[in-house]
Amino acid sequence: MELAAFAFFALLALGSAIVVVGHRNPVYSTMSLVVALLATAGLFVLLGSPFLAVLQVLLYTGAIVVLFLFVIMLLNVGRERPAAGRGTMQTWVAGVGALVFFGAMARLIWESYGEAEAPRLTEEFVATRGLAELLFTTYLLPFEIIGLLLLVAVVAASWVARRPTPDEEEEAP
Amino acid sequence: MSPQTLAMLAKVGLWVFFLLQVAPVMLWLERRAPAFMQDRLGPNRVGPLGLLQGIADAVKFIFKEDVNPSGADRGLYLLAPMLALVPAMTTFLVLPFGPTVEIGGHRTSLVVIDSDAGILLFLSLASLGVYSLVLAGWASNNKWSLLGSIRASAQMISYELALTTTVVCALIPAGSMNLTDVVDYQREGLWQFVTQPLGFLVFLVAAFAETNRLPFDLPEAESELVAGYHTEYGSMRFAMFFMGEYMSMTTLSALGMTLYFGGWSLPWLDFSQFTGLVQALLGFTILVLKVGLALFFFIWVRWTFPRFRYDQLMRLGWKVLLPLAVLQLVVTAAMTVGGLL
Numbered sequence: 001m002e003l004a005a006f007a008f009f010a011l012l013a014l015g016s017a018i019v020v021v022g023h024r025n026p027v028y029s030t031m032s033l034v035v036a037l038l039a040t041a042g043l044f045v046l047l048g049s050p051f052l053a054v055l056q057v058l059l060y061t062g063a064i065v066v067l068f069l070f071v072i073m074l075l076n077v078g079r080e081r082p083a084a085g086r087g088t089m090q091t092w093v094a095g096v097g098a099l100v101f102f103g104a105m106a107r108l109i110w111e112s113y114g115e116a117e118a119p120r121l122t123e124e125f126v127a128t129r130g131l132a133e134l135l136f137t138t139y140l141l142p143f144e145i146i147g148l149l150l151l152v153a154v155v156a157a158s159w160v161a162r163r164p165t166p167d168e169e170e171e172a173p
Numbered sequence: 174m175s176p177q178t179l180a181m182l183a184k185v186g187l188w189v190f191f192l193l194q195v196a197p198v199m200l201w202l203e204r205r206a207p208a209f210m211q212d213r214l215g216p217n218r219v220g221p222l223g224l225l226q227g228i229a230d231a232v233k234f235i236f237k238e239d240v241n242p243s244g245a246d247r248g249l250y251l252l253a254p255m256l257a258l259v260p261a262m263t264t265f266l267v268l269p270f271g272p273t274v275e276i277g278g279h280r281t282s283l284v285v286i287d288s289d290a291g292i293l294l295f296l297s298l299a300s301l302g303v304y305s306l307v308l309a310g311w312a313s314n315n316k317w318s319l320l321g322s323i324r325a326s327a328q329m330i331s332y333e334l335a336l337t338t339t340v341v342c343a344l345i346p347a348g349s350m351n352l353t354d355v356v357d358y359q360r361e362g363l364w365q366f367v368t369q370p371l372g373f374l375v376f377l378v379a380a381f382a383e384t385n386r387l388p389f390d391l392p393e394a395e396s397e398l399v400a401g402y403h404t405e406y407g408s409m410r411f412a413m414f415f416m417g418e419y420m421s422m423t424t425l426s427a428l429g430m431t432l433y434f435g436g437w438s439l440p441w442l443d444f445s446q447f448t449g450l451v452q453a454l455l456g457f458t459i460l461v462l463k464v465g466l467a468l469f470f471f472i473w474v475r476w477t478f479p480r481f482r483y484d485q486l487m488r489l490g491w492k493v494l495l496p497l498a499v500l501q502l503v504v505t506a507a508m509t510v511g512g513l514l
Contacts, residue, residue, distance in 0.1 A: 027249070027311060034304070054293040062300025063330060069307055070326040073319060128289045128350060 006046055013039035026072045030065060037061045051128045180281045187457060188265040188285070195423045196416040197227025199468060206469070207476040237408035242313060245405065249312035254410040256305035257417030263298045264424040267291035269353045270437045271456030274449035283437075283453050284353055292350045295428060296337060299383070302421060303329045306385075306392055309414070310402035321401030324483065325392035328382055331490040332389075336379035338498035342372040342505045343432040346514040352428075356436035364440075366433040368514060372501040373433045375494050380429060382490065384422045386471055388478040391486055426467035427460060434463055 012035065019032035037060045044053035135143050201216075201224060208215025217223040241247065271283030288294060303326055310322025343365055344350055347358035359365055366373040382389040393401030403414050430436060437456035438444070444452050481489070508514045 027246075027308075031249070031304075031308070050288065051290045051293070054290050054297050058293060058297035058300055062297055062303075063333070066300075066303050066307070066326050066330055069304075070323065070330075073307070073311055073323055073326075 002046060006043070009039045009042035009046065012036075013043065027069070030069050030072060033068070034061050034065055037065065051131060176277070176279045177281075180276075180279065181285065184283070184285045185266075187270075189262070191457075191461060192262065192265065192420050192423060195468075196412075196419045197231065199419045199422075199472075200227045200230060200415075202469070203472050203475075206472050210473075210476055231412070234409050234412040239408045239410070240405075242315065242405045244314040246312040246314070249308045250405075251410075253305050253309035253312060254406065254413035254417075256308065257302070257414050258420070259305075260299045260302040261417045261420030261424060264295050264421075265427065266298075267295050267352060268424070268427050268431060268436075268460075269356055270460045271453050272444055274452045276449040276453070282353065283456060287351070287353060289349070289351055291352050292340060292344065295352075295424075296333075296340065299421070299425070300329075300333060302417075305414075305417065306402050309406065310392075313402075313405035315405050317398045317400075318402050318404050321392040321394075321398050321404070325385065325402060328385075328389065328391060328486060328490075331487060332379045332382035332494070335375055335490060335494040335498045336383060338495070338502055339369075339372040339376040339379070340428075340432065342369055342498070342501045343376075345502075345505050345509050348509075352431050352436070356431060356438060359435040360438045362514075364433065364435045369433070369501060369505060371497055372505070373429075375498045375501065376429060376433070378489075378494060380425050381471070381474065382486070384418060384425060384471075386418075386422065387475040388481050389486060390480065391483055394480060396480075422468060422471055423464055426464045426471075430460065430463040430467060436460060 016032040016035040016039065020029045020036060023029045023032065037056060041053040041056040041061075044050075044056060204226070205215040205217075205223065215223065216226045219225040219229045241250070266285040267288065269282070269284035273280060273282040275281075284291075286294065306325040306329075307322045310318035310320075310325070313319075344355060346365070346368070347355040349355065362368075381387075385392050391401075392398075393403065395401075398404070403411055406414065437460045439459055444456070447455065505514070
C-alpha cells in the first residue's frame with residue numbers, strides 16, 4: 001500500500017516535472033509545477049511529516065506559484081517558439097551539463113544503496129512542536145540569516161524596479 | 174466496515190450535507206433580505222415566501238446552453254469551475270463541531286482530521302482557491318476576464334498575509350495549532366473577540382477580501398469588468414463558481430467563529446450532561462447557527478457599502494491591515510508571556 005502510494009506520487013511528480021520543462025505554453029507549465037509540488041507534498045506525508053507537506057502547499061503552491069502565474073498573465077507571455085537553429089553552442093553545453101549532473105546523482109544513489117539504514121525521523125524532528133523548538137533554539141541563527149537573505153532580495157528587487165530619478169534618466173541613453 | 178471508518182464517513186457526510194444546502198438557501202436569503210432592507214418584496218412567487226426559488230434557479234442552470242467561447246483554452250476553461258469547489262469542499266475537514274464523545278461504546282472526537290497542523294491544513298487548502306479564478310479568466314480569452322483574474326491573484330495574495338497573521342494571534346493563547354484546543358481554551362475563559370478585538374476586526378475585513386465579496390469584489394466588478402473572471406461562463410459552470418463562493422464564505426465563517434466566538438460551544442451550556450449523539454448534533458447545530466449569523470452579516474455588508482477602488486484596496490491591505498495584524502501579534506504574544514491571557 002505504501003509502495004503503491006509512493007509510486008503514484010513519485011511518478012506524478014516526475015511526469016509533471018517533465019511537462020513543466022517540456023510544454024510550450026507557460027501557463028500549462030506553471031500548472032504542471034503545481035501538480036509536481038502537490039505530489040512532492042504527498043511524498044512528505046508518506047515520510048511521516050504532515051507539517052512539511054502542509055507548509056509546502058501553503059507556501060509554494062498557494063503563494064509563490066500564484067505569483068508566477070500572475071507575472072505570466074500580466075506580461076501576456078505567449079506560446080514558446082522553437083529555437084531558431086539546432087546544434088548551437090548552447091545545446092552542447094546544456095547536454096554535457098545534464099550528463100554530468102545525472103552521472104553525479106547516479107553515483108550518489110549507487111554508493112548509498114545497501115548501506116546502513118538512514119537514521120529514522122524521530123518525533124522531535126517531525127512534530128510541529130519539536131520542529132518549532134529546534135528552529136527557535138538550536139538553529140535560530142541560520143533561521144534568522146535566511147530571513148535576512150530574503151529581506152536583502154526584496155530590497156534589491158525593489159531597487160531594481162524603482163522609477164529612475166531625473167539624473168539617471170539623463171545618463172541612461 | 175470498522176467503527177472508525179463509519180465515524181469518519183458520518184462526520185464528512187454531515188458537513189457535505191450542510192455545505193450543499195448553503196448555496197440555495199443563500200441564493201434566497203441574498204435576494205429576500207436586501208429586498209426588505211430596501212422596502213420591497215423580492216422573489217416571492219415560487220413556493221411559500223419564495224422559498225423554492227433556489228430550486229427553480231438550479232433547474233434553470235442545468236437546462237441552460239453550455240457555451241464554449243471561441244479561442245478559449247478548452248482544457249483549463251473546463252477545469253477552472255471544478256477547482257472552485259476544491260477548497261470549499263475540503264477545508265471543513267479540520268473544523269471541530271463538538272467535544273470528544275462516546276457513541277455506541279466508541280470514543281471519537283468531533284472533527285474529521287484531528288491534527289496538530291490542523292489550521293495550516295485549512296490555510297493551505299484555502300490558498301488553492303485562487304487558481305480557479307486565475308485560470309477561469311485566462312482560459313476564457315476575454316480581456317475583462319483576464320483583468321478580473323489579475324486582480325484576483327494580487328488581491329488574494331495580499332490579504333492572505335493579514336488573515337494568516339491574525340489567525341496566528343488567535344492561536345497563541347491556546348498554545349496549539351489544533352483548532353480543538355483553541356475552542357477548549359475559549360470554553361474555559363473569554364471568547365477571543367473580547368481579548369483580541371483588533372485581530373478579529375482585521376480577520377473580518379480580510380475574510381471579505383479573500384472571498385471576493387463586496388466591498389472587495391474587484392475581480393468581478395460589474396460596473397467596470399462586465400462580470401470579471403466568470404464573464405464567459407454560463408449554465409452549471411457558472412453555478413459552480415457561485416456555489417464555490419458561498420461554500421468558501423461558509424467555511425471561512427466557521428473558522429472565524431471557531432477562532433473568535435468559541436466555535437461549537439456556548440457559555441453556561443454544559444455539554445457533558447447529554448449523551449454522545451446529542452452532543453454531536455447540538456454542537457453542529459450551534460456552529461451552524463453561528464455561521465448563519467456570519468453569513469447574514471456578509472449579506473448585510475454587501476448591501477450597505479459601495480465597492481472599493483483597486484488602489485484603495487491594495488493600500489488598505491498592505492498599509493493598514495497588515496501593520497494592525499502585526500501589532501495584535503506583538504500585543505498578544507506579550508500578554509501571553511506576561512500571563513494576562
